[in-house]
Amino acid sequence: GAGVSQSPSNKVTEKGKDVELRCDPISGHTALYWYRQSLGQGLEFLIYFQGNSAPDKSGLPSDRFSAERTGGSVSTLTIQRTQQEDSAVYLCASSLVWGGDGYTFGSGTRLTVV
Amino acid sequence: EDKVVQSPLSLVVHEGDTVTLNCSYEVTNFRSLLWYKQEKKAPTFLFMLTSSGIEKKSGRLSSILDKKELFSILNITATQTGDSAIYLCAARPGGGADGLTFGKGTHLIIQP
Structure with missing residues (x-):
């Protein structure tokens, strides 16, 4: 697609439920990144994919968080047993190659855990 | 632990003023520094700086990196209300990692 597409744009979920967030990168971009931005905080790196593999999972905050990427394209970030601090x-961002200039970011998914 | 600190956290100026935003970093195996503008949700790329002392310019915006003192500045001249945004600085490490470390951003407000 023309840009990085994320869905849903907004998600409200009850504490304890699982959620799946989707990212569709720019066509042909091999690198895909997930970040989290909490209120008043900078962006926090979560995970990075090169193709379908994730060489850097260092940013995932707990084992409730997981991500996968299939076909070198769409990625899903899953949060199990959501907590309020997950809000x-x-x-999501993608770049043409690993280490490429200036990722292109999607518009994000605003997750609210109530 | 890698760290990026931006200052000021917020800044209010009048249209036409010139502003300088600061970014200092401590990153293992530093490779490059990036600036983004975030108006709503999606940060948009402004600059990537890899070499010290070489200014990058795009219209009224310019940026430079000092790898000895570990900082970068972003200058905006003749500011306009459309420049109002959060400006994010991020450092990219080398080696096998590729996740950017972001600062908290500078919230810039341009008053007419």
Whole structure:
């Protein structure tokens, strides 16, 4: 597609439920990144994919968080047993190659856990 | 632990003023520094700086990196209300990692 597409744009969920966030990167971009932006905080790196593999999972905050990418394209970020502190905007970005200039970010998913 | 600190956290100026935004970093195996503008949700890329002392310019915006003192500045001249946004600075490490470390941003408000 023309840009990085994320869905849903907003998600309200009850504490304890699982959620899936989707990211569709720019066509042909091999690198895909997930970040989280909490209120008043900078962007926090979560995970990075090169193709379908995730060489850097260092940013995932707990084992409730997981992500996968299939076909070198769409990625899903899954949060199990959501907690209120998971409330944030989850941003996805892609770049043509690993280490490429200036990722292109999607508009994000605003997750609210009530 | 990698760290990026931006200052000021917020800044209010009048249209036409010139502003300088600051970013200092401590990153293992530093590779490059990036600036983004965030108006709503999606940060948009402004600059990537890899070499010290080489200014990058785009219209009224310019940025430079000092790898000895570990900081970068973003200048905006003749500011306009459309420049109002959060400006994010991020440092990219080398080695096998690729996740950016972001600062908290500078919230810039341009008053007419």
